[in-house]
Amino acid sequence: MSNSYEQQWQQAMAGVSIQPSEGLWNNIATNLDASRGRNAWVTILLIAATVTIAFAFPLTIGNSSFEARPDAQHYISNLEDTTTNSREITNSSSQPDINQTGVNQSKTDLISNNQLNITPQGNANKVVLAVENNATAGNNTPLTTSTKETNSTMAQYHRTGNNDEIVLLSAEVQAYGLDYADIGSELAPVNIDDYYFLPFFVPETSQTDRELMASLNMGTGSSSGGSGFKGFGLMESADLATGSNDPVNTITDQRFEQTGTTYYFGAAIELPLGERWSFLAGLGYLTQQAKGTSNLVLDNQGTYQPVATYDPIYPETNYLNSTYPYHVTNSYINVPLTIKYPFINRKIKFRAGFGISTDFMLSHTVGSQEYGNTKYTLKYLQYSPVALAALVNMDISYDLNNTYAVALEAGIRKGITAIDDQQEYYPSSFTIGLILFYKIQ
Amino acid sequence: MPVNLYEQALIHRCCDGDRAAYRELYEAFAGELLAIAMRYMKSKQEAEDVLQEAFIKAFKNLASFNQQAALKTWLTRIVINTALNALRKSHLQYETDQVTIDMAEPVQLPLEEFQFMELLSFIQQLPTGCKTIFNLYALEGYTHREIAALLNISEGTSKSQYARAKGLLQEIIGTETKKVKDKVV
Numbered sequence: 081m082s083n084s085y086e087q088q089w090q091q092a093m094a095g096v097s098i099q100p101s102e103g104l105w106n107n108i109a110t111n112l113d114a115s116r117g118r119n120a121w122v123t124i125l126l127i128a129a130t131v132t133i134a135f136a137f138p139l140t141i142g143n144s145s146f147e148a149r150p151d152a153q154h155y156i157s158n159l160e161d162t163t164t165n166s167r168e169i170t171n172s173s174s175q176p177d178i179n180q181t182g183v184n185q186s187k188t189d190l191i192s193n194n195q196l197n198i199t200p201q202g203n204a205n206k207v208v209l210a211v212e213n214n215a216t217a218g219n220n221t222p223l224t225t226s227t228k229e230t231n232s233t234m235a236q237y238h239r240t241g242n243n244d245e246i247v248l249l250s251a252e253v254q255a256y257g258l259d260y261a262d263i264g265s266e267l268a269p270v271n272i273d274d275y276y277f278l279p280f281f282v283p284e285t286s287q288t289d290r291e292l293m294a295s296l297n298m299g300t301g302s303s304s305g306g307s308g309f310k311g312f313g314l315m316e317s318a319d320l321a322t323g324s325n326d327p328v329n330t331i332t333d334q335r336f337e338q339t340g341t342t343y344y345f346g347a348a349i350e351l352p353l354g355e356r357w358s359f360l361a362g363l364g365y366l367t368q369q370a371k372g373t374s375n376l377v378l379d380n381q382g383t384y385q386p387v388a389t390y391d392p393i394y395p396e397t398n399y400l401n402s403t404y405p406y407h408v409t410n411s412y413i414n415v416p417l418t419i420k421y422p423f424i425n426r427k428i429k430f431r432a433g434f435g436i437s438t439d440f441m442l443s444h445t446v447g448s449q450e451y452g453n454t455k456y457t458l459k460y461l462q463y464s465p466v467a468l469a470a471l472v473n474m475d476i477s478y479d480l481n482n483t484y485a486v487a488l489e490a491g492i493r494k495g496i497t498a499i500d501d502q503q504e505y506y507p508s509s510f511t512i513g514l515i516l517f518y519k520i521q
Numbered sequence: 522m523p524v525n526l527y528e529q530a531l532i533h534r535c536c537d538g539d540r541a542a543y544r545e546l547y548e549a550f551a552g553e554l555l556a557i558a559m560r561y562m563k564s565k566q567e568a569e570d571v572l573q574e575a576f577i578k579a580f581k582n583l584a585s586f587n588q589q590a591a592l593k594t595w596l597t598r599i600v601i602n603t604a605l606n607a608l609r610k611s612h613l614q615y616e617t618d619q620v621t622i623d624m625a626e627p628v629q630l631p632l633e634e635f636q637f638m639e640l641l642s643f644i645q646q647l648p649t650g651c652k653t654i655f656n657l658y659a660l661e662g663y664t665h666r667e668i669a670a671l672l673n674i675s676e677g678t679s680k681s682q683y684a685r686a687k688g689l690l691q692e693i694i695g696t697e698t699k700k701v702k703d704k705v706v
Contacts, residue, residue: 085687086659092632092640093660097552098559104569105547108576112543 126438126466126497292352292520295360298345299489299513303368340370340408342509348416350517356425360418366439367411368507373404406448410506412439416471429477429487437469437493439506467506468497475515487515528592536584543580550593551576554600556637560644560656561604568604575603601661605671608653631698643693647686654679655686 346364353359418435441463473491480486490512495505531549534542551572558568558575579586579599586595632640644652653672657663658679663671665679672679 086662088632089659090662092635093556093560093637095553096556096637098555098565100551100555100572101565101569104551104573105544107573108547108580109540109543111573111577112580 126464126468293350293517294520295348295350295362295515295517296346297348297362297364297489297513297515299491299511300344301342301509301511301513303340303342303370303507303509340368340507342366342368342511344511344513346414346416350420353419356422358420358422358431360416360420360433360435362414362416362418364414364416365411366414366509367409368509369407369409370507371405371407373406404448406446408447409443409445411442412506413442414439414469418471418473420475427479430474431477432474433472435471436496437471439467439469439495441465441467441499441506463499463504464497467495467499469493469506470496477515477517483519485517487517489513489515532583532586532592535580546592547576550596553593554596556641557597558600558604559641560660561601561608561653563645563649567607571604571607572600574607575600578603601657605653608649631694634698634701635694639697643690643697646693647689651682651686651689654682655690658683659686 344364344366346362348360348362348364350358350360414437416435416437418433420431420433422429422431424430444463471491471493473489475487475489477485477487491510493509493511495508498505531542531546535546554575555565555568555572558571559565562568562571575596579596586592635643644655647655654668657668657671658665665676665683668674668679669676
């Protein structure tokens with residue numbers, strides 16, 4: 081290769097130095113600081129979000145459960161022991177003012193004193209109880225106002241002058257012990273004397289709707305990257321032998337990645353939020369596999385390998401135009417948080433949801449049939465171990481009975497935070513899966 | 522040649538995030554690397570842009586540097602590849618015209634009569650395509666086959682462009698030599 085002509089030039093040009101401009105180092109240092117600072121902030125924010133969610137989640141369960149169903153089961157079981165179909169309302173003792181003492185306390189007192197003689201009928205979802213109250217009879221101050229119970233009752237009590245009025249807010253409300261209360265009316269004013277109106281929930285017809293639920297899920301689908309080196313850029317360039325962050329590789333257009341496969345399984349807890357919305361928090365395992373081709377390299381030992389599996393990189397490596405197939409597998413632990421809303425809410429439900437998932441990458445393996453697998457560590461790759469993905473999904477569920485339900489779910493997952501300075505993201509996925517729901521309470 | 526103990530320690534300090542070590546590494550190699558970058562680029566400004574990008578890449582990937590080779594070799598490779606990428610982005614085309622390849626005996630060049638900066642200016646006067654190939658073949662020691670793979674051109678194009686570069690340099694050096702002699706006379 082070399083002859084005296086080339087040697088003359090090499091000797092003439094060897095070891096020469098040119099002083100760079102004063103500002104060059106400052107530019108480099110500023111760039112390094114910026115990227116380091118950005119990575120640090122993203123990591124700190126992700127950790128903070130995860131920790132916040134982790135600590136807030138148990139509190140949310142407790143609060144939601146209490147607010148949605150104040151000792152309802154206990155209340156119902158006691159009520160079933162009372163006189164069947166009685167419309168009598170006893171007033172043997174004075175009733176506590178629920179505006180002053182709180183709903184739960186008054187309910188407990190009422191039950192223990194056998195002052196309620198009520199049996200829920202039919203499939204009514206909600207019942208309004210009326211309790212005569214001698215203690216405050218004649219007191220024109222409303223005993224119960226809409227402000228206290230509006231969120232948990234289907235009826236409201238008003239006092240207008242000397243007249244009491246019940247406004248039934250829904251045809252589903254069944255009122256017992258109320259004179260002239262007309263079930264099914266949108267508005268049913270009745271004349272009554274000093275009643276308490278207590279919210280009372282009977283179990284919903286649909287067990288999967290407003291209950292605390294646990295679920296298991298699993299599914300499969302496709303994975304694909306975005307344009308350029310986004311998305312599947314991770315799959316083909318997470319090894320430092322390829323990709324735009326590779327200082328050695330010069331032929332970046334010799335790789336081709338195909339749509340890959342995604343598998344996942346996990347578990348989740350679902351909490352009711354208000355009348356229809358639900359919140360799901362889960363823990364899952366996700367793996368994304370893809371195949372591709374990359375150019376071959378010829379290293380300084382004279383060995384050919386696909387660049388994707390080539391590690392470490394020797395300085396004298398040459399990158400060739402020939403290509404060779406390889407495969408990539410990423411695996412993650414993920415913590416999805418999703419909000420769901422039912423558009424159809426009967427025995428068969430149709431729900432749509434959206435949310436975010438915090439993904440913790442476990443491994444990144446690149447391999448080929450002939451050259452074996454190379455497992456890369458995140459530290460080696462200089463990738464952030466944590467990233468966020470946006471989730472959008474829909475499910476169709478069917479209640480098997482009062483305890484179990486099954487659902488078919490379709491979802492899309494797309495990375496929203498980059499994992500490195502090259503703005504690479506985890507690959508996107510489209511999946512279809514099965515969910516088994518179990519009613520906890 | 523593997524890295525020496527000084528370089529090992531420097532790399533280790535850089536990987537630990539020692540800002541002073543980054544600066545030290547920069548100071549140690551920036552001058553020579555800039556001289557290399559200038560062979561590929563048209564101006565010092567362009568060469569400094571390449572050098573900046575190359576150092577950033579190197580610092581970010583220092584942890585993956587295989588220490589079986591000298592640090593300078595690795596850095597040089599990064600600078601060259603960064604320069605080639607920059608040229609590629611500028612849609613550099615390599616002419617495929619067939620030039621008669623000069624297989625004559627090597628010529629004894631009067632290179633010692635010129636300063637480095639003068640030689641550099643001679644190279645920089647070459648058209649970008651054949652200048653790149655001249656640098657890779659004559660100065661970096663690549664084979665035409667390797668250059669063809671690297672630049673995604675045919676081996677014949679690499680050879681013809683190199684021959685063209687040699688011819689042009691010969692002309693430039695001849696002219697400059699004559700000027701020097703005329704001055705002396």
